[in-house]
């Protein structure tokens with residue numbers, strides 16, 4: 333009896349596999365081509381998840397795992413991806429959507445970009461391509477989108493700055509800080525000299541991320557001393573630079589409120605791609621919590637969000653709650669196996685999906701999208 337129940341349970345599980353790489357036929361079409369180590373042709377990839385599939389075949393196990401991994405049992409990693417499909421759309425029809433394209437460009441802290449999504453700050457771009465982050469700078473310029481460079485980039489800040497096509501290209505710089513304020517002051521000066529327009533301060537990792545998958549390959553987090561970061565310190569840091577400091581990793585409405593009370597210009601909702609604290613909510617759930625408890629926050633400061641964004645409709649769901657711009661991490665990291673061309677392609681694909689998903693949902697003006705576009709009654713929870 334027990335055995336047959338288990339057998340039934342495994343059939344039930346098999347019926348709804350985890351959709352990390354949804355089966356849309358890529359294995360059937362390209363499986364043989366990549367079997368001998370050949371890079372799948374870029375033109376054969378049709379969507380963002382395809383870049384993960386291609387990178388998984390091409391990169392060595394340790395490098396691929398560093399990009400792919402999540403914290404501990406990876407519940408937050410999976411939830412980031414699955415949460416979007418828990419909320420059904422409420423598409424409208426017979427609306428004039430012919431001008432939707434004109435409303436795709438946006439501003440981020442006053443800077444113009446062609447789309448409301450950006451390249452999230454991710455370390456170690458060199459694992460996918462020898463040119464590393466240079467490809468993100470060039471790809472972002474070609475697509476006219478924002479790139480936030482990680483402090484732990486494979487290439488130096490000088491190389492990243494030099495890769496800018498012209499001095500007007502806007503980059504933001506992500507940072508982790510040490511307790512040494514002299515060092516911090518020097519870092520801030522360097523970032524200002526490089527021409528970055530904002531400092532993105534990662535606040536979701538005062539401890540070491542517990543990364544089981546990555547630890548097996550020696551690419552987990554390094555053990556660090558617990559980092560002192562408080563709102564009092566935030567003010568001290570703000571006094572050390574003329575640049576706005578954006579806290580990245582806000583995960584509750586409480587901290588969103590505190591951030592606003594402490595005078596931030598923008599907040600960045602994120603659980604670090606599910607890599608830091610397993611059990612942390614996705615940014616869609618956090619945006620929903622803010623919408624339900626303190627919706628004015630979306631008007632008081634700019635709100636950015638990332639985690640698990642793979643489709644045009646994912647971007648739209650976040651924007652419908654009032655998020656201004658959406659970060660994309662792993663798809664860009666994986667696309668870098670094709671260098672700058674791969675980075676450009678991700679941007680083109682996501683713009684195309686954004687425009688057409690909006691049109692098919694009856695949205696004629698992206699700036700007027702609102703929460704009524706989604707049914708926010710969740711279909712099911714974490715364990716179903």
Ligand SMILES: Cc1cc2nc3c(=O)[nH]c(=O)nc-3n(C[C@H](O)[C@H](O)[C@H](O)COP(=O)(O)O)c2cc1C
Pocket residue numbers: 398399400412452453454455456482483484506534580602603604605606607638639640641659660661662663665
């Ligand atoms: C390989 C990798 C490295 C990352 N490195 C950093 C980092 O150095 N600083 C940081 O704030 N976030 C880092 N992140 C988190 C990203 O900024 C972003 O929050 C996350 O990737 C978004 O989720 P997604 O990958 O599902 O799009 C990293 C993520 C990945 C996948």
Ligand SMILES: *[C@@H]1O[C@H](CO)[C@@H](O)[C@H](O)[C@H]1NC(C)=O
Pocket residue numbers: 364365368370
């Ligand atoms: C790998 O396989 C593909 C498809 O079968 C073939 O076109 C290609 O030449 C092969 N490459 C190598 C290096 O064997």
Ligand SMILES: *[C@@H]1O[C@H](CO)[C@@H](O)[C@H](O)[C@H]1NC(C)=O
Pocket residue numbers: 444
């Ligand atoms: C940004 O776009 C607006 C509206 O198109 C334009 O007026 C402004 O000059 C642009 N700013 C920059 C810095 O290009």
Ligand SMILES: *[C@@H]1O[C@H](CO)[C@@H](O)[C@H](O)[C@H]1NC(C)=O
Pocket residue numbers: 392394395458459460
């Ligand atoms: C995997 O690839 C990375 C990046 O190219 C390289 O630094 C590393 O040595 C490789 N590791 C193994 C085990 O081959």
Ligand SMILES: *[C@@H]1O[C@H](CO)[C@@H](O)[C@H](O)[C@H]1NC(C)=O
Pocket residue numbers: 512513514515
């Ligand atoms: C702090 O950083 C500065 C600049 O790198 C260095 O000279 C100094 O020795 C550091 N102080 C401590 C206590 O490590």
Ligand SMILES: *[C@@H]1O[C@H](CO)[C@@H](O)[C@H](O)[C@H]1NC(C)=O
Pocket residue numbers: 564567568571
């Ligand atoms: C920051 O600077 C302002 C204005 O100079 C000052 O009032 C404030 O006390 C400073 N705060 C900290 C924490 O240094």
